Amino acid sequence: MGTEKLTAISKEDYGKARVMASDAVQSQAYLYPIKGIFYFLAHRSLWQPLIDRIIPYGTLTISVIAAMFTFTYLPQLAVLLLFNGPLAVYSTVLLTLNESSILIHMISRTWILQEALMDTFDGTLVSRNATAVVQQGREVKPGSDPMKKLGKVFKKRFDKMSLTAMIRYFMYLPLNFIPVVGTVAFIFLHGKHRGKVVHSRYFQLKSWSESQRTQWLNNHTGAYASFGVVATLLEMIPVASIFFSYTNTVGAALWAADIESQNNAMVKETAPNLRQAAENAKEL
Template identity: 95%
Template sequence: MAESEHREAKLRNRVVDSISRRAENALKEDYGKARVMASDAVQSQAYLYPIKGIFYFLAHRSLWQPLIDRIVPYGTLTISVIAAMFTIAYLPQLAVLLLFNGPLAVYSTVLLTLNESSIIIHMISRTWILQEALMDTFDGTMVSRNATAVVQQGREVRPGSDPMKKLGKVFKKRFEKMSLTSMVRYFMYLPLNFIPVVGTITFIFLHGKHRGRIVHSRYFQLKNWSESQRTQWLNTHTGAYASFGVVATLLEMIPVVSIFFSYTNTVGAALWAADIEMQNNAMVKETAPNLRQAAESIE
């Protein structure tokens, strides 16, 4: 009997040791990935481009027209969605979050409702209201940054001094619409908001990380990159695109002025693409030869 118990104890110890080693290895691997991602984000300075987009947009009046043309329909949509969500969804969600978050539930529910409103507005506006305007804003910004040759791969560019008036007929695929997979992923992340503070931050990070992977969809279209080329580039620069996406997501969560940030984030993405194209970004500078080689190998 004692010998049997001894064998069982040894077996349990082996199992515990095995689990401990695997957990330790997993933590080391995740920590390593996090360090690489953070290093990529810092080195690329991609998180600054949404802010650069604000100042560049304000300084270039020619980029304003697509926004001005869409203010009324987008504003109506925004007010309608936010009002409906706070009327219908706020109190039921508050009642649930009170069980998990206590007094913090008031703030968590506001953020959750704004997040939900934001994704609904994003889905509707990107499909029916802003799609063409954001594409024009991206292309116009690229032209203003002397990346005309890239834009000409997807549309006619006429002579002139005003970058927006130079944009002609489009003959390449438009901005990508929000996919069903993206919507499913978003709603899968929603329960994270039940976790006080940390859960909401994690939700914003995960949503922003995915958002970052689509900010250069127009650039990739203009460059004629295949799906495998896009995936290789995005996987090489995960941290950079995640940092851009998180900042862009936070800006577009601000009620009422979210349409303004939709345009400035598009401008920021175009500025980033122009810098990559001119190799004026840390992602492709000689100080990081491995990244530069990755960029050149895709061409």
């Protein structure tokens, strides 16, 4: 009986993983963080929010990395020496940089980059002719520069990082003590949850209810997880993480624009549900 139950559970998990992988491949969502890089570089008008935040972000980065290496490097090295031997010197550096990146990400997205990332997301939508969506959450002025067209915000801003998300960060951190496998697991788990919030601004603009968001995300778990994993990998790169925070935001906006224009594989199969969700949202 125990063996049969174990087999059934394994089959169920395999089935879920297969569906998730199929969803990720079909949607090609994992490509949007890369598309965001090229789109950002090709559109100078999107650079200003990044330029305006470089100094405070740079100060934060230097401060956090210096503090982490001062207070946490040696204690963590002592622990990792028990598991990794001579390689502990290198793995501890990577772990400390990873932890620093996470702290920088948490602090910056909550207090430094929040407004700038929202403007970048909205500006990208405007540049992709999704102005009607942006107008549901803020004033859009006449003009040719998508960033200068952005006016007063009258709908809820970007969600700040929740306490739950912060706790989850630190819950997953010990996985990094396990060489290779632990780091891969950390990136996947963090990326999976990161993917769930990349379209929070889009859902706000669309006025989707919590149940509508949940249903949409559940129907496309693989797509959002694949985006989140790639975005996480990029933002784990020290110093360059601020650049990738912006390009990932651009990538998420490009994805939203494709969803809005029905120009995405995941939408072509679920377009009726999407339209129904939008209609329901308008009735709320």
